[in-house]
Amino acid sequence: MSAEAMSCLTSISNGTRFANVCPEDVSFGRDWRSSGSTSLGLLLVVTVYIVFHQYKFRNPKGPWVWPILGNMPDFIQNVHRLYDWMAEMQLEHGGTVDLTFFFPFGDLQKVNTARPENVEYITQTHHENFIKSDQNMDLFRELLGHGIFNTNGERWRIQRKIIAPMFTMVVLRESTLPLLRSGLETKLLPIVKEGAETGMVMDLQQILFRFGFDSVCGTVLGLDPKSLAKGFPSVPFAEAWDTVTSTNQERCFTPKFIWQIKRALQVGSEGRFLKALKVVDETITKTIKARRAQLEQGIGLERLDLLTKFMKLSDEEGKSPDDQFLRDTTTNMLLAGRDTVSMQVNWFLWLVTQHPEVEANIVKELNEIKLQRSPERQQDATFSFVELGKMTYLHAALNEAARLYPSLPWDFRFAVEDDVLPDGVKVKKDQGVIWSMYTMGRMPELWGDDCLEFKPERWFDGHGGLKTVSPLKFSAFSSGPRNCFGKDLAYLFMKSVSAALLSQYSIQLAPGHKVQYALSIILLMEKGLPVTFHARLK
Numbered sequence: 001m002s003a004e005a006m007s008c009l010t011s012i013s014n015g016t017r018f019a020n021v022c023p024e025d026v027s028f029g030r031d032w033r034s035s036g037s038t039s040l041g042l043l044l045v046v047t048v049y050i051v052f053h054q055y056k057f058r059n060p061k062g063p064w065v066w067p068i069l070g071n072m073p074d075f076i077q078n079v080h081r082l083y084d085w086m087a088e089m090q091l092e093h094g095g096t097v098d099l100t101f102f103f104p105f106g107d108l109q110k111v112n113t114a115r116p117e118n119v120e121y122i123t124q125t126h127h128e129n130f131i132k133s134d135q136n137m138d139l140f141r142e143l144l145g146h147g148i149f150n151t152n153g154e155r156w157r158i159q160r161k162i163i164a165p166m167f168t169m170v171v172l173r174e175s176t177l178p179l180l181r182s183g184l185e186t187k188l189l190p191i192v193k194e195g196a197e198t199g200m201v202m203d204l205q206q207i208l209f210r211f212g213f214d215s216v217c218g219t220v221l222g223l224d225p226k227s228l229a230k231g232f233p234s235v236p237f238a239e240a241w242d243t244v245t246s247t248n249q250e251r252c253f254t255p256k257f258i259w260q261i262k263r264a265l266q267v268g269s270e271g272r273f274l275k276a277l278k279v280v281d282e283t284i285t286k287t288i289k290a291r292r293a294q295l296e297q298g299i300g301l302e303r304l305d306l307l308t309k310f311m312k313l314s315d316e317e318g319k320s321p322d323d324q325f326l327r328d329t330t331t332n333m334l335l336a337g338r339d340t341v342s343m344q345v346n347w348f349l350w351l352v353t354q355h356p357e358v359e360a361n362i363v364k365e366l367n368e369i370k371l372q373r374s375p376e377r378q379q380d381a382t383f384s385f386v387e388l389g390k391m392t393y394l395h396a397a398l399n400e401a402a403r404l405y406p407s408l409p410w411d412f413r414f415a416v417e418d419d420v421l422p423d424g425v426k427v428k429k430d431q432g433v434i435w436s437m438y439t440m441g442r443m444p445e446l447w448g449d450d451c452l453e454f455k456p457e458r459w460f461d462g463h464g465g466l467k468t469v470s471p472l473k474f475s476a477f478s479s480g481p482r483n484c485f486g487k488d489l490a491y492l493f494m495k496s497v498s499a500a501l502l503s504q505y506s507i508q509l510a511p512g513h514k515v516q517y518a519l520s521i522i523l524l525m526e527k528g529l530p531v532t533f534h535a536r537l538k
């Protein structure tokens with residue numbers, strides 16, 4: 001190296017401007033100047049882009065929107081506590097936030113609200129502008145077909161008209177409850193009894209999932225998959241159903257182009273989805289065909305399951321529903337009724353393990369109801385329809401659990417046209433709008449400063465009855481024309497199961513276990529609910 005070059009390097013290391021020190025080293029100086037101006041230019045472009053981006057996508061209602069990444073960095077950081085993160089942001093920004101995911105790859109910009117007046121606008125007064133769009137239907141079409149959850153307009157209206165009358169109190173009392181009581185006596189209680197006698201730790205979430213699946217299959221298809229049995233057997237239909245629902249849910253948290261590539265290549269979760277869907281479809285189609293053949297021979301006309309009832313329907317021209325309608329409707333009913341109720345009971349029983357005073361009140365109420373029984377019915381492990389109606393405290397406690405841990409924490413629609421929500425937030429055509437039942441149950445302005453506490457007493461009207469609360473405040477079952485018409489069935493299930501268990505057993509959470517929800521459309525517990533059962537003294 002020349003002496004001049006050496007002196008140059010020394011100057012650099014001394015921090016002197018080497019263009020002055022080495023006037024002869026022209027090429028070195030020119031390189032530096034051109035790469036310096038390139039860097040400056042680049043910096044300027046990036047700065048202008050960021051300023052423009054922040055101006056165009058400025059987000060007064062939500063976290064900082066990163067160029068390219070949108071809100072993905074915050075999302076990834078908070079994904080393990082998604083619903084609480086959302087609740088914190090919504091409360092901080094007056095109830096509504098804007099979030100943008102994968103901005104450059106598609107329309108994943110969402111308005112997230114928890115304001116009751118917005119929910120009323122979306123689900124009731126302007127529900128025709130907020131629909132289940134093609135984007136929504138693409139996610140679920142293979143599983144739900146054109147069933148009630150996955151349709152709009154006339155097709156939805158007709159299904160609602162056909163299905164809703166099948167959920168009357170008479171039907172629940174005459175058809176659903178006997179099936180439920182028999183399942184409790186022959187399946188769930190014997191498993192729990194064995195667990196209590198051996199003192200083993202059992203996953204209550206798993207037990208409830210299996211019991212929920214068998215019950216809903218009985219109610220909807222008139223089929224008993226026997227998934228809740230000693231040793232928790234592997235049942236292909238039950239396992240396929242679990243796989244189908246969990247992998248289908250993954251799509252909701254994955255950019256469309258990614259799941260569509262996986263779907264085309266049939267790999268990963270999409271590969272598992274397709275395999276499991278085949279098992280589900282085959283089982284349901286086989287059941288439909290077998291039932292139709294039986295009914296045509298006049299066999300089983302008295303059956304009480306929904307499938308048989310649908311098959312017996314006929315329109316003005318005497319036509320009964322075709323196999324595709326039956327397949328889609330029964331799949332939608334399985335989805336509606338299984339995880340929702342099982343998980344609602346799961347969260348409720350966990351809360352009871354954490355609140356001995358609530359447990360004591362429930363047990364007192366159940367004992368008082370049992371005392372009114374005739375002597376020959378004293379030992380019945382399950383409760384009658386009339387008895388379930390008397391369980392006011394249990395009902396209040398279940399409401400309270402659904403307020404804090406609604407089994408559907410969010411719901412969403414897409415805007416047909418540009419719109420403005422009552423709180424002034426603009427929604428663009430085709431944009432997604434989410435409303436959060438999880439946040440609504442935790443808003444001090446709706447429930448008071450003690451809103452995070454589990455207090456069944458808040459549901460009482462002061463005269464021994466339960467308060468009537470607007471679905472825009474207690475939103476777990478949604479509101480408006482697309483509200484949940486399975487609500488009475490859900491309470492029948494939740495009360496029957498909880499009363500049968502709590503009247504006989506106290507439940508204790510396994511020591512050291514921390515309950516945390518999973519990232520899922522239905523609020524599940526990430527690592528189940530390990531508990532022990534302890535028989536109550538008679």
Ligand code: HEM
Pocket residue numbers: 148149160333336337338340341344406407408411412476477478481482483484485486487489490
């Ligand atoms: C604790 C249990 C339950 C909860 C928290 C719940 C909650 C909900 C919610 C939030 C919706 C609105 C969904 C949407 O906008 O797409 C809904 C709709 C619906 N639910 Fe439930 N549900 C429960 C149990 C049930 C049960 C047991 C059934 C019957 C088997 C049922 C049948 C339905 C149906 C058919 C709809 C669609 C209504 C429509 O789109 O017109 N639900 N439910």
